[in-house]
Amino acid sequence: MEKRSLTIAGHRTSIALEPEFWAVLEAMAAQDGLALPGMVKTIDETRTVTNLASALRLAALRWTATQSPRSAPETDPGSA
Secondary structure, three states: OEEEEEEEOOEEEEEEEOHHHHHHHHHHHHHOOOOHHHHHHHHHHHOOOOOHHHHHHHHHHHHHHHHOOOOOOOOOHHHO
């Protein structure tokens, strides 16, 4: 777990997430032209779960799903 302290809406808070989630949240923020605290604030304001860390993980998973191309499984042409 990686713990980070951020100021969100004027309040200081610490959030512990796995480094992989932090990396996705940073990519989300960069894509939207936001600093990480701005991205976290946006997620905080629109979350439907009570726990902020859970809301951040869910947002990261949703975003990742939209970034991954859905491709058909590869088949071996010689196996037919």
